[in-house]
Amino acid sequence: MPRKVVFEGQIEHLQILDENGKVDPEIGVPEGLTNELLVEMYKEMLFFRRFDKKALALQRTGQLGTYASLIGQEAAQVGLGYAMNEKDWLVPSFRDQGLMMLRGVPGHKIITYWNGDERGSQYDEGVNCLPICVPVGSQLLHGAGLGKALSLRGEDAACVVCVGDGGTSEGDFHEACNFAGVFDCPTVILIQNNQWAISVPRHRQSAAPTLAQKSIGYGLHGLQVDGNDVMAMYQAGKESLGRARKEKKATILEAFTYRMEDHTTADDASKYRPAEELELWSKRDPMRRLELYLREQGCFDDALLESMEKEVTARVAEQVAAREALEKPDPTDTFRYLYGEMPPHLVEQMEEMKESLS
Ligand SMILES: Cc1ncc(C[n+]2csc(CCOP(=O)(O)OP(=O)(O)O)c2C)c(N)n1
Ligand SMILES: [Mg+2]
Numbered sequence: 378m379p380r381k382v383v384f385e386g387q388i389e390h391l392q393i394l395d396e397n398g399k400v401d402p403e404i405g406v407p408e409g410l411t412n413e414l415l416v417e418m419y420k421e422m423l424f425f426r427r428f429d430k431k432a433l434a435l436q437r438t439g440q441l442g443t444y445a446s447l448i449g450q451e452a453a454q455v456g457l458g459y460a461m462n463e464k465d466w467l468v469p470s471f472r473d474q475g476l477m478m479l480r481g482v483p484g485h486k487i488i489t490y491w492n493g494d495e496r497g498s499q500y501d502e503g504v505n506c507l508p509i510c511v512p513v514g515s516q517l518l519h520g521a522g523l524g525k526a527l528s529l530r531g532e533d534a535a536c537v538v539c540v541g542d543g544g545t546s547e548g549d550f551h552e553a554c555n556f557a558g559v560f561d562c563p564t565v566i567l568i569q570n571n572q573w574a575i576s577v578p579r580h581r582q583s584a585a586p587t588l589a590q591k592s593i594g595y596g597l598h599g600l601q602v603d604g605n606d607v608m609a610m611y612q613a614g615k616e617s618l619g620r621a622r623k624e625k626k627a628t629i630l631e632a633f634t635y636r637m638e639d640h641t642t643a644d645d646a647s648k649y650r651p652a653e654e655l656e657l658w659s660k661r662d663p664m665r666r667l668e669l670y671l672r673e674q675g676c677f678d679d680a681l682l683e684s685m686e687k688e689v690t691a692r693v694a695e696q697v698a699a700r701e702a703l704e705k706p707d708p709t710d711t712f713r714y715l716y717g718e719m720p721p722h723l724v725e726q727m728e729e730m731k732e733s734l735s
Contacts, residue, residue, distance in 0.1 A: 386593045391613055392603035396661050398669025407612040412676045418459060418607055422451035422664050424689040425475040428484055431693045436642040442493050445472045449637030452663030453569050456610025460618055464534035466505040468520040473539045480506040484696030494706050514540060514547030521553040524564030528625050535563040535621035542582050543574025545591060554595040563621035566629045569604060571636035576649040589631035597627045604632030605663035708734065
């Protein structure tokens with residue numbers, strides 16, 4: 378029986394810099410990405426990698442509660458982070474410390490947060506970033522709403538909200554995407570598809586061949602990007618953020634990437650993840666391909682790498698020292714800040730704690 382086609386859609390995949398550090402000649406290097414800027418972006422990626430390694434070491438030596446490493450996802454975060462404007466906002470999840478630091482959140486705040494100290498979520502005025510959000514998917518609603526608020530205020534700014542492949546299965550994902558579409562939110566929904574949600578592989582998360590195609594059902598723009606390609610992430614970020622600011626239209630960006638470390642320090646990925654998979658993705662390392670490209674361009678050598686290592690190691694040490702210099706928090710703070718007026722049962726418990734502390 379003949380039927381009329383009422384809708385047809387397609388999802389594109391963007392890759393500019395391939396695994397061997399070669400730029401697609403049909404696309405070329407995105408406008409604005411000078412070699413100088415690419416070297417700077419490489420340095421930030423190196424900083425994030427060293428920062429994460431240090432955080433993991435702090436946790437293993439009992440100096441940090443837990444930690445979620447972004448290693449493997451540096452290009453996704455640096456590429457998009459550099460595409461953001463100063464006035465744009467970030468609504469992070471728990472593996473987005475790279476984007477957060479690019480927004481101006483100092484590394485010591487991130488370490489403080491993962492020590493269970495809420496002072497790690499207090500950012501300076503002008504840092505356009507919400508605190509880390511651990512309940513999977515809940516931040517998407519904040520991202521849609523924050524985008525709408527920017528538009529209602531008439532600001533020339535957009536919002537980036539982060540989620541993982543696993544988070545797309547949450548009801549909040551549906552609500553946020555639907556709201557963003559219907560109410561014209563200048564929000565970019567970044568799905569870092571790192572192929573795993575703790576021990577649940579991507580194919581058990583959704584039967585859809587891509588996560589970007591979820592955009593179609595909500596009337597949003599959608600694009601799958603090689604998330605290990607910093608040039609593609611930058612280009613996709615510029616396009617989608619530009620559209621958000623100008624046309625107040627939301628986009629789903631699926632960054633196709635890989636989590637190289639355990640889920641968090643409370644996990645052992647070797648129990649469920651085949652070693653060959655890790656090996657395959659090592660060849661797609663986001664830093665390696667940029668380094669190959671920059672060496673070919675003649676603006677990267679061993680001496681530069683050595684000086685970068687020194688610089689980023691010092692930056693990491695500075696952040697750890699700033700955290701160590703922080704006064705111990707007041708334990709009774711756990712009772713404060715939730716209610717405008719503390720309910721009697723909390724007052725009672727707080728007094729009890731004060732007594733036992735004294
Ligand atoms: C609502 C909710 N359910 C379960 C958890 C436990 N949990 C923390 S992270 C995670 C998996 C998230 O996977 P994904 O969204 O792919 O992000 P990734 O960790 O890979 O970056 C789960 C189930 C949680 N934090 N919140
Ligand atoms: Mg994941």
